[in-house]
Amino acid sequence: MTLADLAAAGALTGGAAGGVCFRTGPFITRLETRFAPVLSLLVRFYGETEAFTTPQIVNFNIALHRPLGPRRWWRAQMRFRIEDTEPFEPYPLSHSYPLFEWGLNWSIATRSNHYLMLHAGVVERAGRALILPAVPGSGKSTLSTALAFRGWRLLSDEFGLIERPSGRVMPLPRAIPLKNRSIDVIRAYLPEAELGPRFDKTRKGTVCHVRPPDDCIRRQQETAEPAWIVFPRYVEGHPTDLIPIPKSLAFVRLAHNSFNYRVLGATGFEQLRALIGRCDCYSLTYSEFDSVLPALAAMADGGRQQGP
Amino acid sequence: MADNASTQWQAIRPELWIWADWEADYGIYDGGTGETHLLSELPAEVLRQLSRHVMTAAALTANLASLCEVEMAPAWTRKIGGILSELADLELIEPVRL
Amino acid sequence: MSPLLALFAHPEIAPGLSVEDWNGVLRAGHSERVLGRLGYRLERFGVAEACPRTAREAMEGARYYPRFVQVQVEREVRALRRALSPLDTEVILLKGAAYQLAGLPIAEGRISADLDILVRRERLAAIEERLLAEGWEAKALDAYDQRYYRTWMHEIPPLRHKDRDIEIDVHHSLLPLTSRLRPDPALLWEASVPLETPGLRVLGPCDMLLHTAAHLFQDGEIRGGLKDLLDIQGLLESFSGQAGYFGRLLERARRLDLGRPLYYALRYAHLLLDVPIPAEVRRETRSLGPPAPVAALMDRLVTRVLDPHYPLRREPVVSQWLLYVRSHWLRMPPGLLTSHLGRKVWRRLGGRTTEH
Numbered sequence: 001m002t003l004a005d006l007a008a009a010g011a012l013t014g015g016a017a018g019g020v021c022f023r024t025g026p027f028i029t030r031l032e033t034r035f036a037p038v039l040s041l042l043v044r045f046y047g048e049t050e051a052f053t054t055p056q057i058v059n060f061n062i063a064l065h066r067p068l069g070p071r072r073w074w075r076a077q078m079r080f081r082i083e084d085t086e087p088f089e090p091y092p093l094s095h096s097y098p099l100f101e102w103g104l105n106w107s108i109a110t111r112s113n114h115y116l117m118l119h120a121g122v123v124e125r126a127g128r129a130l131i132l133p134a135v136p137g138s139g140k141s142t143l144s145t146a147l148a149f150r151g152w153r154l155l156s157d158e159f160g161l162i163e164r165p166s167g168r169v170m171p172l173p174r175a176i177p178l179k180n181r182s183i184d185v186i187r188a189y190l191p192e193a194e195l196g197p198r199f200d201k202t203r204k205g206t207v208c209h210v211r212p213p214d215d216c217i218r219r220q221q222e223t224a225e226p227a228w229i230v231f232p233r234y235v236e237g238h239p240t241d242l243i244p245i246p247k248s249l250a251f252v253r254l255a256h257n258s259f260n261y262r263v264l265g266a267t268g269f270e271q272l273r274a275l276i277g278r279c280d281c282y283s284l285t286y287s288e289f290d291s292v293l294p295a296l297a298a299m300a301d302g303g304r305q306q307g308p
Numbered sequence: 309m310a311d312n313a314s315t316q317w318q319a320i321r322p323e324l325w326i327w328a329d330w331e332a333d334y335g336i337y338d339g340g341t342g343e344t345h346l347l348s349e350l351p352a353e354v355l356r357q358l359s360r361h362v363m364t365a366a367a368l369t370a371n372l373a374s375l376c377e378v379e380m381a382p383a384w385t386r387k388i389g390g391i392l393s394e395l396a397d398l399e400l401i402e403p404v405r406l
Numbered sequence: 407m408s409p410l411l412a413l414f415a416h417p418e419i420a421p422g423l424s425v426e427d428w429n430g431v432l433r434a435g436h437s438e439r440v441l442g443r444l445g446y447r448l449e450r451f452g453v454a455e456a457c458p459r460t461a462r463e464a465m466e467g468a469r470y471y472p473r474f475v476q477v478q479v480e481r482e483v484r485a486l487r488r489a490l491s492p493l494d495t496e497v498i499l500l501k502g503a504a505y506q507l508a509g510l511p512i513a514e515g516r517i518s519a520d521l522d523i524l525v526r527r528e529r530l531a532a533i534e535e536r537l538l539a540e541g542w543e544a545k546a547l548d549a550y551d552q553r554y555y556r557t558w559m560h561e562i563p564p565l566r567h568k569d570r571d572i573e574i575d576v577h578h579s580l581l582p583l584t585s586r587l588r589p590d591p592a593l594l595w596e597a598s599v600p601l602e603t604p605g606l607r608v609l610g611p612c613d614m615l616l617h618t619a620a621h622l623f624q625d626g627e628i629r630g631g632l633k634d635l636l637d638i639q640g641l642l643e644s645f646s647g648q649a650g651y652f653g654r655l656l657e658r659a660r661r662l663d664l665g666r667p668l669y670y671a672l673r674y675a676h677l678l679l680d681v682p683i684p685a686e687v688r689r690e691t692r693s694l695g696p697p698a699p700v701a702a703l704m705d706r707l708v709t710r711v712l713d714p715h716y717p718l719r720r721e722p723v724v725s726q727w728l729l730y731v732r733s734h735w736l737r738m739p740p741g742l743l744t745s746h747l748g749r750k751v752w753r754r755l756g757g758r759t760t761e762h
Contacts, residue, residue: 028460055425057460061433084437111436113467248333252346262342263474266326269337269344273328320484340484342477399481405491 004047011053012039021058023050025172025220026161027112028057029104033064035078041097041196045175045209048217060107064100066093082107098199098207101175105158108172109259115170116271117259118160122169123152125300128227129169131160131279133257139234142182145210146289149190151297154216155224159259164267167274168223173216175209183208189289226275228299229254232284240291242299243283250281313366313385316404317392322359341399350376351391358401365392407678408713410434413444414636415680417451428461438632441468442515450511472517479503482521482572487605489540493532496605498524498598500577500617504608505637507601512640516633520564520573524594524609527578534562534576542567542574580617589620589662597658611645612658619671620664631712638675642683652687665694674708 003022006012019032063081071077076093079086080103091099121132121144134140141157148154154173161170178186186193194211229250251272255261261268286292324339334352337344357368369388373380395401409430435441445465448454483503499507502518525533542565552563564573579591597610609617622634645651659668669691675681695701
């Protein structure tokens with residue numbers, strides 16, 4: 001049973017006041033809302049995800065409700081609640097969907113310490129994962145999107161979930177939020193990609209989500225073996241430059257690009273040490289998809305990097 | 309911090325250290341503080357020695373000079389002294405209190 | 407009894423819990439931030455493996471933050487000892503740091519972001535001076551709050567080292583100077599127990615419980631109280647097996663003038679967590695409790711606040727407010743209460759949180 005099936009059966013008309021329960025990667029999310037635009041986008045982006053009609057033990061109990069009182073109608077707002085807490089200020093009603101996505105990210109990041117969580121895009125090819133840490137200026141979301149439609153399976157554009165004890169990467173495929181210029185870049189480069197509505201004047205500028213390919217949702221419980229860690233940097237006009245970097249440097253940079261490395265203490269250190277040990281580590285500067293995508297494919301299809 | 313050559317130095321809870329070993333660099337997780345440090349060869353060797361024995365700065369400096377096949381000179385002594393000072397700031401080692 | 411409390415009270419029921427029960431446990435556990443503690447407790451009772459995977463992962467994941475904070479607390483204690491070593495004075499660790507360094511089971515998975523210590527009043531100035539000299543800073547407070555801390559409460563303003571995150575609260579007595587109840591610090595020192603580390607002590611087993619009871623039911627706010635109720639449960643489990651413990655506890659409560667908090671502690675540990683208290687002990691402590699109508703009111707208020715049920719927190723705002731007012735009433739002579747409460751309310755509405 002998928003979300004699309006539920007919607008087709010009319011189970012979501014009139015809102016999911018009783019809560020709709022669905023899979024988000026390894027997690028089960030329950031969303032309670034009467035606001036139809038959020039539900040319709042949920043079904044549009046995640047139609048292929050498993051939905052549950054029998055009781056499940058839920059990881060995230062999320063509610064999106066409009067406030068009672070004047071802010072229900074005047075400069076209308078939407079409030080995000082996880083369990084018993086409202087961690088953020090209300091958003092304008094028109095930004096309800098980005099609020100849901102961002103709120104779910106926050107919920108995952110603050111209570112999933114049974115994983116080492118990297119702030120990274122992750123894509124997979126032939127069972128092996130390419131990890132793209134999200135340094136500022138990396139263009140990681142845009143790059144992840146391009147890879148997702150050109151020969152790679154998207155595991156996540158935001159979270160590299162490294163599980164214990166296997167050290168494998170858990171998928172968490174979500175609608176990819178593109179911002180500002182990237183929206184037009186992807187629209188031009190990937191005409192086959194389906195884009196959702198534009199949300200203007202959010203805290204991050206203009207945001208537009210890419211619908212994740214059906215395949216990556218269907219295979220969202222299929223883990224991958226980490227193989228490459230590539231720190232990307234977008235520099236306008238720069239040729240593609242993929243350079244091996246020392247493991248010690250990769251370790252430090254990745255530790256800084258993790259949601260919970262520090263809190264995990266010794267466990268985090270050991271997990272990260274093991275991850276770096278298994279992967280070839282590179283620094284990447286790029287500007288053109290037509291150049292960087294073949295370079296990454298060649299890296300993936302080539303042999304292992306020389307040296308330790 | 310008393311910085312003279314006869315000050316005895318010891319590692320702070322080295323049983324809580326976890327090492328990572330890469331080429332010329334070392335990572336160390338210190339369970340006593342929750343901090344992670346990246347060290348080059350020489351500071352790593354200082355820690356390794358102090359985790360095995362309490363030592364004076366003078367003895368340590370001499371050990372390392374012979375290990376690195378370097379002359380015992382004031383510059384070397386200052387270098388090791390500087391490393392001891394930094395490692396103490398990171399709460400990895402401390403002077404022994406009498 | 408909500409599923410979360412039921413599980414803390416009777417870990418052996420874990421294998422029999424329904425999906426709905428587990429959802430209740432996880433929701434409340436996340437809200438109250440006690441899932442780490444729950445996981446350790448279920449492990450101790452040998453039922454952790456019987457829990458569903460989602461619950462096990464949530465409880466495992468919830469251990470890391472408490473463990474991380476505890477490492478920082480131990481680090482702070484070491485720094486404190488180094489800073490105070492010239493003074494050759496002893497310090498009594500209180501609450502979380504005490505449980506942790508004394509190796510008590512209730513420390514497992516427990517979060518306490520502050521380091522509370524008890525020092526002798528005559529050494530307070532010297533200690534404050536040493537800490538400020540070694541890089542600790544007083545929390546930035548306006549003149550009113552500074553006066554509040556120094557004159558009316560029982561501590562100097564909280565101190566935080568410029569390079570670190572843990573706050574040290576230095577006390578010289580358990581309750582504020584202006585409180586109607588004045589447990590004599592000399593008695594606390596007399597009964598205190600040294601730790602292996604020189605210079606560090608913890609309260610005696612009876613005083614530990616009485617201090618937690620005073621903290622939950624009299625001292626300051628009663629918010630996040632479930633954590634303290636769990637401390638009371640845990641301390642009773644650790645100590646009540648000692649011969650004559652309850653007898654000593656009652657005698658001690660009378661001596662320290664903490665009979666009322668003890669009444670509440672034992673009553674609610676028994677009522678809400680089924681902690682076994684011998685009937686004659688319960689009879690004796692009843693005489694330390696308030697008049698019957700107040701006792702009944704407190705039963706209703708405290709149950710609402712400490713027993714997390716869903717849907718939650720829409721109603722108990724009233725209950726919590728009443729308890730908050732009550733605890734401040736106990737703390738300050740009547741004349742002062744309104745002006746201070748007024749300021750605190752203003753602060754709260756202004757959007758600045760004073761809690762961690």
